[in-house]
Amino acid sequence: MLFRSPADIYENLQTFSVVELDGRIVGCCSLEIVWADLAEIKSLAVDEAQKGKGAGRLLVGAALEQAAALGVPKVFALTLEPQFFEKQGFAIVEKEQLPMKVWSDCARCTKQQNCDEIAVLKVI
C-alpha cells in the first residue's frame, strides 16, 4: 500500500469509509475519482486482529456502491492481494490498460519502475 502523509489523508478525508467496532476504527478504504468513467480504491486496510471477519468485503462493497451512486462505471485498485479482489468480482488487468493519470501517485512511490503491484478492475 502506498504511503500517505497525514496531510494527504486529511485533504482526502471525505473519500474514506471506515468500519467501526466498539467505537474503534478497525478498517478503512478510500475511493477517489480518477476520470469520468474511472475510480480507484486506495488505502484499503483492516486491523491485523480483525482480518478475515468480513471488514474488507464491507469496505470494498461500500466503495462500489459509492461509485455506482456517482455514475462511475469502472473501479480499479493496485494491490498485492489480487485474490482478495477477485473474490469481490474484480479481474486482473494489465496496468497499461489504465490511463496515465493513474501513475501520478507513482512519482511519490519508492518503487517507481519496479512496481510489483497488480492492477485489478471491476466494471459495475
Ligand SMILES: CC(C)(COP(=O)(O)OP(=O)(O)OC[C@H]1O[C@@H](n2cnc3c(N)ncnc32)[C@H](O)[C@@H]1OP(=O)(O)O)[C@@H](O)C(=O)NCCC(=O)NCCS
Ligand atoms: C486485503 C484485506 C483488506 C482483506 O480484508 P479482510 O477483512 O481480512 O477480508 P474479508 O474478511 O472481508 O474477506 C473477504 C473474502 O476474501 C478472502 N480473503 C481475505 N484476504 C484474502 C487474501 N489476502 N487473499 C485471498 N483471499 C482473501 C476471505 O477469505 C473472504 O473469502 P470468502 O468470501 O470466501 O469468505 C486485509 O487483509 C488487509 O488489510 N491487508 C493489508 C493491506 C492490503 O493489502 N490492502 C489492499 C491494498 S489495495
